[in-house]
Amino acid sequence: MDEAIPANFFEEVQTVRFQHCDPAGIVFYPRYYEMLNLTVERFFESHIGWSFHQLHMDLHVTVPTVRIETDFFEASWLEDRLQFQLRLDRIGRSSLTFNISCRCGDEERLKAIITLVCIDFTKKKAVPWPDRIRSRIEAILANAVTVPA
Amino acid sequence: MDEAIPANFFEEVQTVRFQHCDPAGIVFYPRYYEMLNLTVERFFESHIGWSFHQLHMDLHVTVPTVRIETDFFEASWLEDRLQFQLRLDRIGRSSLTFNISCRCGDEERLKAIITLVCIDFTKKKAVPWPDRIRSRIEAILANAVTVPA
Amino acid sequence: MDEAIPANFFEEVQTVRFQHCDPAGIVFYPRYYEMLNLTVERFFESHIGWSFHQLHMDLHVTVPTVRIETDFFEASWLEDRLQFQLRLDRIGRSSLTFNISCRCGDEERLKAIITLVCIDFTKKKAVPWPDRIRSRIEAILANAVTVPA
């Protein structure tokens, strides 16, 4: 009976603020993408051990998003406490795929499948993940339990 | 030889501004969703004949997005002139589906498939499109030529 | 020798994220206003005891900003840990004035003097602060030590 949180799992809590809401009083959907991006940013810092700033400065790479699929199930309201539950799913030669479910209490608000790639600043094209990043990600995935979609 | 632009087609040009760009000098992807939303907003005004404000005030409905699938093919840079080419694809009981391709010159920068739904402000749930909106959308689709995906 | 933090003082820490930065790699100044607004939002919750949402729902007022004076002294960079130090300065019939200094370590990054007013949702005009808000603010100011500008 292992209740440990798998290594490929991460939760980031974000509160809905005035700046996120539209005239209907609910989160304007482009603002969710700032929250999703911040969740990925925080995962890199806490689990992979490299912040976006360190990726830029030390490894000269940036990790833009190349594909997102998002389903918005329920609206979110001012001051809702949103739990962004990220699961790292797959590493490719230069890509990485995440599944993020955003919940508020028992309700799932949205689900996103995000793929990003590793781009070299100088070459301005996709490159294989630097070894130090790849080995860290593979360790995370090796330790991961299988979570049903 | 009909060269007319089909009724379900709309183009909105938006220039990449300082406010859209990130430290890598390219458009930060959440900003694209503001641009995509504006494209849909402008289509409602120019083709359907109801602005978002009029939908709220006169028909008491709002049209949140419930699903988006986006592929980002190439980065966009400061002052790029982006053509957002929208194609209205399908109407459901209370939904509407668009396909938007964003191009800069010969290059496709991103592609999005967007579904939105008609929500009643008071009931706070999905309702069938008001007749005046539905008849207008059906007229647009009837006039449309078939465009391959 | 009273080292207690005066009641009219509040600090909110915010980290500079990718979403705040421009192509020069520094915070794009309009993003600072989201951070300043969030600082005021958080002060209302923690010190006045009413969140913006509760102001809307329970008291039918909103508190828009009517004047800001801002000096930007130094640039902020990705992942800087910014301390927004708010000082509540003055209450008027329907106004409230704050002084916010944003620091990173020993460096002052910016300073803002913000005035907001209490607007009634229905009347759509400035109204005197509701008694429950006014008495709370006056208690905070009465307890406050004098802080030199």
Next chain:
Amino acid sequence: MDEAIPANFFEEVQTVRFQHCDPAGIVFYPRYYEMLNLTVERFFESHIGWSFHQLHMDLHVTVPTVRIETDFFEASWLEDRLQFQLRLDRIGRSSLTFNISCRCGDEERLKAIITLVCIDFTKKKAVPWPDRIRSRIEAILANAVTVPA
């Protein structure tokens, strides 16, 4: 009787969009700063003849804002057509000061006094305006009529 528009005057029209509005249905004030910045950006392109991108690429300078004073007189609503009327007021060794009045019809919505400075990318400090920029700005100001504050 000279009715010509003075050279130091520029107007940029921007429509209030869904993305600018808050739960009170009015423009969220941080969004005004994106509009103000865009007005300055457009003035540089059309009157000074250098876009922000060209300033970066060709002259290796950036022009961050160092001071803004803003008075918000009236709220703006979804789909309002806002006229941002910019007046270039003064050039310093490395600074530039603008006065921008935002109007909707007969109503003044806000007024901002903005000072920006010329920063060298490499030195990361304020530098005198490059000659080509200074001579252009001085020509604009020489031609300017006096406009009362």
